[in-house]
Amino acid sequence: MRLRPFVDPLPIPRVLQPLERRKDKTYYEVRMKEFFHQFHSQLPPTRVWGYEGQLPGPTIEVEEGECTHVLWMNDLPEKHFLPIDRTLHGSGHNMPEVRTVVHLHGASVEPESDGYPDAWYTNNFGKCGPRFSQKIYKYPNKQRPAMLWYHDHAVGITRLNVYAGLVGLYIIRNEEERSLNLPSGVYEIPLVIQDKSFNDDGSLFYPSTVDVQDPPPDFPDVSITPGFAGNTITVNGKAWPYLEVEQRKYRFRILNGSNERFYRMKLDSGQQFIQIGSDGGLLQRPVRTDEIVIAPSERCDLVIDFSDQDVGTNITLLNTARTPFDFGNEPDPFTDGESCSSG
Numbered sequence: 001m002r003l004r005p006f007v008d009p010l011p012i013p014r015v016l017q018p019l020e021r022r023k024d025k026t027y028y029e030v031r032m033k034e035f036f037h038q039f040h041s042q043l044p045p046t047r048v049w050g051y052e053g054q055l056p057g058p059t060i061e062v063e064e065g066e067c068t069h070v071l072w073m074n075d076l077p078e079k080h081f082l083p084i085d086r087t088l089h090g091s092g093h094n095m096p097e098v099r100t101v102v103h104l105h106g107a108s109v110e111p112e113s114d115g116y117p118d119a120w121y122t123n124n125f126g127k128c129g130p131r132f133s134q135k136i137y138k139y140p141n142k143q144r145p146a147m148l149w150y151h152d153h154a155v156g157i158t159r160l161n162v163y164a165g166l167v168g169l170y171i172i173r174n175e176e177e178r179s180l181n182l183p184s185g186v187y188e189i190p191l192v193i194q195d196k197s198f199n200d201d202g203s204l205f206y207p208s209t210v211d212v213q214d215p216p217p218d219f220p221d222v223s224i225t226p227g228f229a230g231n232t233i234t235v236n237g238k239a240w241p242y243l244e245v246e247q248r249k250y251r252f253r254i255l256n257g258s259n260e261r262f263y264r265m266k267l268d269s270g271q272q273f274i275q276i277g278s279d280g281g282l283l284q285r286p287v288r289t290d291e292i293v294i295a296p297s298e299r300c301d302l303v304i305d306f307s308d309q310d311v312g313t314n315i316t317l318l319n320t321a322r323t324p325f326d327f328g329n330e331p332d333p334f335t336d337g338e339s340c341s342s343g
């Protein structure tokens with residue numbers, strides 16, 4: 001089925017409220033769940049996994065230096081709904097199918113709160129593996145304001161769990177950044193970009209058979225897929241959404257949450273982006289640029305000025321990167337060549 005682009009409005013992930021905010025500690029609880037999510041109004045609801053039953057998960061917003069504790073709870077089913085590649089390290093038949101551990105990407109933390117791949121835990125159904133289903137992680141947030149992201153990191157199935165929807169944003173702020181008067185509130189828009197592919201019944205597609213044409217005879221255990229790029233670009237959990245904007249400046253905080261797809265983004269209006277930040281926070285000074293390349297896991301912080309645009313103008317955010325980057329297939333202008341539109 002060919003999905004019509006730009007029919008669904010861009011959703012904005014809600015900001016998660018802590019259960020407790022004290023002087024010395026802020027405490028959050030986040031539950032990983034299976035649920036059904038509609039990626040496009042032409043698609044039926046799709047089985048996904050997400051934090052707090054949302055895709056992307058709720059955004060966690062903290063102040064620089066605010067000591068934050070998060071209880072990450074695994075409430076997922078016993079079986080994975082995506083095909084597990086048993087040839088990958090850490091993903092053998094002796095392992096519980098559903099393993100999770102949360103990594104806050106870009107955060108400076110103690111090792112026991114890092115969420116390294118072998119620190120996984122199960123939902124406690126399994127007979128093997130550690131007998132617990134939750135962990136408290138501590139985030140000191142002693143770093144510059146920046147947009148980080150949290151995502152699953154379990155050994156051998158990280159790519160499946162992230163593709164299933166275990167993704168969310170984490171924003172560190174401070175007074176100094178607020179004093180810069182950057183577009184904020186409804187004028188600060190997070191964009192979580194992920195590529196997906198759908199089966200005809202609306203379920204998520206992920207390769208389950210070896211896509212190497214002639215597996216070497218002496219190496220029969222070849223991995224199912226070295227990498228996977230979906231043909232449908234979703235932003236904040238919607239396929240090709242649109243955003244209505246006013247004639248003013250907006251701040252866009254972009255995460256590439258795709259498995260292997262890079263994006264080379266530009267605006268079809270020929271406008272420039274004003275890049276103000278990247279993974280680690282604000283740049284020393286703003287940079288004007290015609291296009292932005294963003295690799296998986298990278299973030300970029302952009303200002304786009306719509307004040308010179310006429311009312312009713314449609315502007316499309318285009319992607320021109322080849323996949324695999326930057327020698328594979330050219331993007332199809334009707335599918336992975338566009339990500340969202342504003343007008």
Ligand SMILES: [Cu+2]
Nearest residue numbers: 103105151297
């Ligand atoms: Cu990461």
